[in-house]
Amino acid sequence: MTNAEPRFPDAPRDPIAELRKRARILEQLLDDRGRVARWPVRRAQQLIVLDYIAAQIEAGVVMTEREVGTRLDALHAFDDAALIRRELVDLGALQRKRDGSAYWKADDAGDAERWAAIEGSGGRRQT
Numbered sequence: 001m002t003n004a005e006p007r008f009p010d011a012p013r014d015p016i017a018e019l020r021k022r023a024r025i026l027e028q029l030l031d032d033r034g035r036v037a038r039w040p041v042r043r044a045q046q047l048i049v050l051d052y053i054a055a056q057i058e059a060g061v062v063m064t065e066r067e068v069g070t071r072l073d074a075l076h077a078f079d080d081a082a083l084i085r086r087e088l089v090d091l092g093a094l095q096r097k098r099d100g101s102a103y104w105k106a107d108d109a110g111d112a113e114r115w116a117a118i119e120g121s122g123g124r125r126q127t
Contacts, residue, residue, distance in 0.1 A: 022048050036076040039083065046087070053084060054093040059105040068094070068103045 025048050031037040036053065040046050053075050063071065065085075072081035085103075088094040096103045 026052055031077055035074070036078065038078050039076075039080065047091075050084070050087055050091060050093065054088060054105070057094070057105045059107070062102050062104045065100055065103065 025040075025045050029036055029038065029040060029045070029049060030052075036049050040049060053072070056075055057071060068085055069081040072084045073079075076084060085094065089096055089103075093106055094103050095106050
């Protein structure tokens with residue numbers, strides 16, 4: 001085997017180190033009940049938190065805005081479910097009807113690609 005470029009250029013060079021880094025960040029930001037204790041300042045850390053929260057939302061369930069808020073309230077302790085909801089919608093992890101009357105988790109099949117694209121952009125929203 002030569003030192004050629006990896007087959008998957010967007011893949012992290014050391015996925016185990018990346019997972020450890022994510023775990024350390026979550027350990028710093030989660031309380032003893034597994035809730036996000038505070039909203040991080042750094043965008044990269046915000047994306048890790050949003051990924052963690054999105055993973056806690058069941059796919060295939062249609063919810064009202066109030067139900068989404070209640071679910072998100074159980075996942076964080078800093079009292080801003082609207083911030084998290086908007087971020088999840090903006091990133092494409094949550095879908096919603098145009099009038100905001102219904103929300104649902106985006107198809108899990110696209111999650112890996114979406115998060116890779118977001119993290120690869122340095123957290124900038126894709127247009």
